Amino acid sequence: MLDPKAIRSQFPLLLREISGEPIVYLDSAATSQKPDAVLEAMMNVYRTSNANAHRGMHPLAEEATQQYEKARATVQKFLNAKYAEEIVFTKSCTEAINLVAHTVSQQDHIVLSLLEHHSNIIPWMQRDAHIHWTNLSDLEEILRTHTISLVAITGQSNVLGIRPPIEEIIQLSHAAGAKVLVDAAQLVAHHPIHVQKLDCDFLTFSSHKLYGPTGIGVLYAKRECLEEMSPMLGGGGMVYSIAEQSFTPLGIPEKFEAGTPPVADAIGLATAIDWLAHYDWKDIEEYEQHLLRHAEEVLTTIPGLTILNLQPHSAKAPRGDLQPQSGCISFTLAAVHPHDLTEILGRQGICLRAGHHCAQPIHKHLGIAASTRLSVGIYNTIEEINLLPSAIEHAQHVLATT
Amino acid sequence: MDIYAENILDHYRNPRNRSPLSPQERIGKDRPEDHQFMQYTENNPACGDEITVGLDIQNTHVCTISWDGTGCAISQAAMSMLSEQFTGKSVEDIENFSTEDMLALLGVNLGPRRLKCALLGLDALKKAMKSHGAADED
Ligand SMILES: Cc1ncc(COP(=O)(O)O)c(C=O)c1O
Numbered sequence: 001m002l003d004p005k006a007i008r009s010q011f012p013l014l015l016r017e018i019s020g021e022p023i024v025y026l027d028s029a030a031t032s033q034k035p036d037a038v039l040e041a042m043m044n045v046y047r048t049s050n051a052n053a054h055r056g057m058h059p060l061a062e063e064a065t066q067q068y069e070k071a072r073a074t075v076q077k078f079l080n081a082k083y084a085e086e087i088v089f090t091k092s093c094t095e096a097i098n099l100v101a102h103t104v105s106q107q108d109h110i111v112l113s114l115l116e117h118h119s120n121i122i123p124w125m126q127r128d129a130h131i132h133w134t135n136l137s138d139l140e141e142i143l144r145t146h147t148i149s150l151v152a153i154t155g156q157s158n159v160l161g162i163r164p165p166i167e168e169i170i171q172l173s174h175a176a177g178a179k180v181l182v183d184a185a186q187l188v189a190h191h192p193i194h195v196q197k198l199d200c201d202f203l204t205f206s207s208h209k210l211y212g213p214t215g216i217g218v219l220y221a222k223r224e225c226l227e228e229m230s231p232m233l234g235g236g237g238m239v240y241s242i243a244e245q246s247f248t249p250l251g252i253p254e255k256f257e258a259g260t261p262p263v264a265d266a267i268g269l270a271t272a273i274d275w276l277a278h279y280d281w282k283d284i285e286e287y288e289q290h291l292l293r294h295a296e297e298v299l300t301t302i303p304g305l306t307i308l309n310l311q312p313h314s315a316k317a318p319r320g321d322l323q324p325q326s327g328c329i330s331f332t333l334a335a336v337h338p339h340d341l342t343e344i345l346g347r348q349g350i351c352l353r354a355g356h357h358c359a360q361p362i363h364k365h366l367g368i369a370a371s372t373r374l375s376v377g378i379y380n381t382i383e384e385i386n387l388l389p390s391a392i393e394h395a396q397h398v399l400a401t402t
Numbered sequence: 403m404d405i406y407a408e409n410i411l412d413h414y415r416n417p418r419n420r421s422p423l424s425p426q427e428r429i430g431k432d433r434p435e436d437h438q439f440m441q442y443t444e445n446n447p448a449c450g451d452e453i454t455v456g457l458d459i460q461n462t463h464v465c466t467i468s469w470d471g472t473g474c475a476i477s478q479a480a481m482s483m484l485s486e487q488f489t490g491k492s493v494e495d496i497e498n499f500s501t502e503d504m505l506a507l508l509g510v511n512l513g514p515r516r517l518k519c520a521l522l523g524l525d526a527l528k529k530a531m532k533s534h535g536a537a538d539e540d
Pocket residue numbers: 029030092093094095116117119120154156157158183185186206208217358
């Protein structure tokens with residue numbers, strides 16, 4: 001079992017108060033807070049060993065290079081990738097997806113699910129690729145009737161918290177000759193990932209949703225995929241040699257990492273991964289499920305509150321038919337706009353996200369413009385969840401129109 | 403001041419001049435010769451707020467403003483206040499109304515997050531006015 005008190009005590013930000021009330025941070029799907037271990041590791045880089053990686057022979061440069069490459073190996077192990085060079089460091093999950101999208105063209109047919117975040121939609125649109133939207137149940141049909149180059153799908157919805165069956169989707173897609181990109185931005189902090197077992201071609205995530213720093217993300221890609229791809233950014237650190245009119249890039253992964261690499265951020269990410277490894281995935285998942293199921297229970301007692309799911313109207317469906325939601329749940333509240341609700345909750349230190357959460361297609365599909373999202377990390381507690389009903393009812397009271 | 407101050411909540415709870423009917427629909431077929439009706443719908447996809455505003459204008463005089471919409475307390479209250487503010491005024495008064503004037507009318511200081519909400523109605527009004535100018539030239 002996880003000890004949330006012991007975990008919380010490692011997060012200095014969670015000690016903060018807002019208007020005299022302790023902060024209740026329920027927005028980890030937007031970005032997680034960072035434990036002391038990560039903060040100290042990054043501070044330590046700048047205090048004791050800061051230098052540019054892959055540039056220079058002096059001892060500090062050597063150390064920076066070693067630490068940066070060690071961070072890559074940590075990510076490789078974390079994702080169960082076969083080779084370290086299959087890990088490309090990027091600025092973010094968004095940049096990682098763009099890096100892959102950069103290699104598609106107008107002729108490519110791409111499948112996206114209705115659950116996708118704008119980061120996994122816009123980059124494909126920018127390439128003028130032909131987009132096929134799937135509600136998941138029609139995926140086989142789409143794969144049969146079109147020549148699809150790539151299926152790009154989220155591992156966990158950042159609105160509904162549901163997890164598409166990615167193993168099955170990857171098998172189906174491969175059978176149809178399509179590659180698969182898994183957007184693991186939301187999945188990564190809540191479920192172990194084994195890219196070799198999954199057999200996905202690409203997988204992306206951001207460090208900042210995994211208890212690590214902002215400013216660094218990861219693209220995992222099978223070695224043969226990376227070797228075929230052309231780099232998106234050109235600059236220092238990615239070139240083997242330059243001729244009068246052309247250049248030869250370095251091999252993978254360097255050819256995708258132009259410019260000074262984010263050394264301290266990579267070390268911060270590796271530290272976050274090592275820190276998280278102190279806890280058992282089974283315990284993490286059990287504890288977060290416990291929090292979310294409890295949240296569901298207390299929220300549904302509030303009149304006018306509806307928790308969003310893919311089948312919002314099939315109240316008759318047995319509970320077991322709906323997939324369990326992980327990481328987050330989102331809801332609407334009759335006659336109260338999410339912005340008003342979260343603004344009023346925020347005054348009591350309760351931080352929830354409002355809006356369309358960069359996922360307009362799923363909101364459109366559900367016939368709503370915006371929702372309120374509650375998301376958890378391993379530092380949240382049942383006591384925090386229990387503050388919600390009265391706080392939400394207070395907001396309802398303030399805004400009551402009748 | 404609190405953005406959920408009583409005056410804002412009052413306009414949100416009891417919106418003035420809110421009607422699903424446009425001025426044109428209200429006055430019906432017998433519209434006087436020198437009246438112009440105009441309508442504009444403005445929305446903010448980022449939060450799903452939407453306001454449709456209708457104007458009945460005689461020469462440059464604003465006879466009626468009616469509006470309908472959905473959204474947060476700020477966007478709806480701001481529109482309600484504007485509809486009171488400009489009924490009986492001139493089109494120039496609307497054109498000259500600034501962001502600062504809007505904040506002064508609301509009586510609150512809004513951060514960048516909520517400023518868009520506060521300005522949604524004013525944007526709709528000003529865009530409706532543009533259709534006024536255009537119609538004049540025909
Ligand atoms: C499902 C999903 N994909 C991609 C992203 C983009 O992540 P980032 O903004 O860190 O690049 C997010 C972040 O909100 C997300 O939730």
